[in-house]
Amino acid sequence: MTTQRKRTVRAASLLAAAGLALTACSGMGGEAQPAAAPAATANDACETVDSVTVVLQWVAQAQFAGYYAADANGHYDDLCLDVTIQEGGTNVVPQQVVASGNAQFAVSHVNKSMVSREQGADIVNIGQVFERGAYLQVSWADSGIDSLDDLAGTTMGSWGGGNELALYSAMRASGVDPTTDVQVLQQPFDMSMLLNREADSVQAKTYNEYAQLLESVNPETGELYQPEDFSAINLQDEGFGTLEDGIYARDSWLAEGDNADIATRFLAASYMGWADCRDDGDACVQLVLQQGSALGTSHQAWMMNEINALIWPSTNGIGRMDEAAWDRTVQGAIEGAVLTAEPVDGYRTDLTEAALALVEEAGYDITGTDWQRAEVELVEGGR
Template identity: 30%
Template sequence: MKRHLVSLLAVCTIMISCFFSQQCLAETLAFRPQWAPQSQFAGFYAAAEKGFYAQEGIDLEIKGGGPGIDALDEVAGGKSTFATGWLISAMKVKASGKEIVNICQLIQKSALVLVARKDSGIKTVDDLAGKSIGIWPGDFQVPPRTLSSMKNIEVSFVDQGFSLDAFVQGEMDVCSAMAYNELLVLLDRHFKYDDLTVLSYHDVGMNFPEDGIYVSRSFLENHPEACAAFVRATIKGWKYAFANPDEIARLITDKANQTEFKTTFAHQKAMLQAMEGLLTFRVGPDGIGDLLKKDFDFVYMVLDHSRQIDNPFTYEDFFKKVR
């Protein structure tokens, strides 16, 4: 009798899965990363390559990303189903009145860091006083300006552009870098790790988690299972990428080298290894995707203090755990 019940349950599960698959495959869903192919998005490419989205009944198009493309705006406007974006950026979009929802917070720890030469005498955040700090435009400026304001440290901000040459040549004291990208370039081409001081925003109590997965509220409300399936497949893709770094780094390298943003296998593998620590920080492999309320509260406070929250919202309104 027990065997028959198990068999019946298995048949029902297959029937439900098939029904859902037919529903999803009737429409191609679109995912827009906020940048071109690189290991920052390895989980998505791995999930597509290994058929994890198809197994969940999702026919997915992965669009290209890069300069001039606002992935979060595309989701808000219905041009893409899913997109990645920084927590800072998404909260500003939400505060402007556009209904987007975070359904999976990927990066748990600020990947944006400040980098200085040790021989400059900079060892702690307090040593930044009076120094020149290179920053990027847009939301990249929020963490360093918040640091300066909250720690009451007078610094000189300079535009570092999209090259680290000015820092390498000693034209600025400190540069901004992503721990999974530009920091790796500095270590690969110019410095040894012991030559540098790397200052983490998280380590001084200012955590700005970056990449999360976003969807419009209307799509989430009308297709909750499709959203859950997308998140499940994506997390499975990330876990596969972490377990098979060589395979997925080669996949990413091949895709990137079909665009204007050329790269190397070694760089993409190092980036993938760095991403694992950022996704599993504090939450572990089984907690990938959670947005901690204290992180939401901190970023909200920063944006509210700088008068960038025109339409107030709550943690419960912004983040929905769907998987």
């Protein structure tokens, strides 16, 4: 029996075990359309395959490796799905693409998504992939900026586009008003503003921009910069962690036909992809590089390692919402004047519970208790 055929048989048994009939793969409501003909089905256990789109927050990189792994390793195929992975960009707001009905799923942050929901977007969190946050505010070690209240009276780079929400919430909670107490500069999506000393501090993520600093050459030494050259305020460590990458869908779409079943299968396959990247990060780095990423191998390896650290170990199982973390994120957004009130029914847990039944039935570890951070050596330019 071939590997593909083994996966097909396993998928059929998994769907049956979870109470999801294979015939439910056909005739779905909403935007998800069945394949035009049996020849288009990637898995011969499926009567038809449901076509859906997931919109990422940014371009192809290890931040989204789990979705590419779910596709490349056949998990979407096994669960009767044909998934289009749509890259994000400066002009793409994933949750708004979903809210407009142009995609079924989005990868987004809680703050960004709940702001959109408060403004009328019909979106709900159905799976919280990242358990921990990655926002940093980085300055030079000699800047005197060691805490959030030190930002008062400084110039500060910020990306905007919703990325400022977590930072602004934390600043306001620390007694610093970002609209009056600092000069905010539009930050490019690199570290040039800090390296050129055009701002006292800039935004960064542990898995991306911080690595850009450490793969840059210090002109005074001719060697790469080191962590001790910088002061990095980690919002998570400061008690202002916010829930970042989760999976969102439209409430109204989920209520149509068997779309909740489609979402369950999408979640299950995606969680399997993330488990693959936990267990073989190097393979997932190669998958992302094959997408044509402009980021180099060592940079992507750093990112994969740091992304895994945001997911694993997963305290309650990947995708399960931590109610306390949700409340902390929402309350911080309210105190920081990002949200005006707590969102009603902003997340649901039933789809992830059904998805994790499939994941465990497939023999996957959903907590990754034994995962440990690897040592990654950065090289100049992240090559």
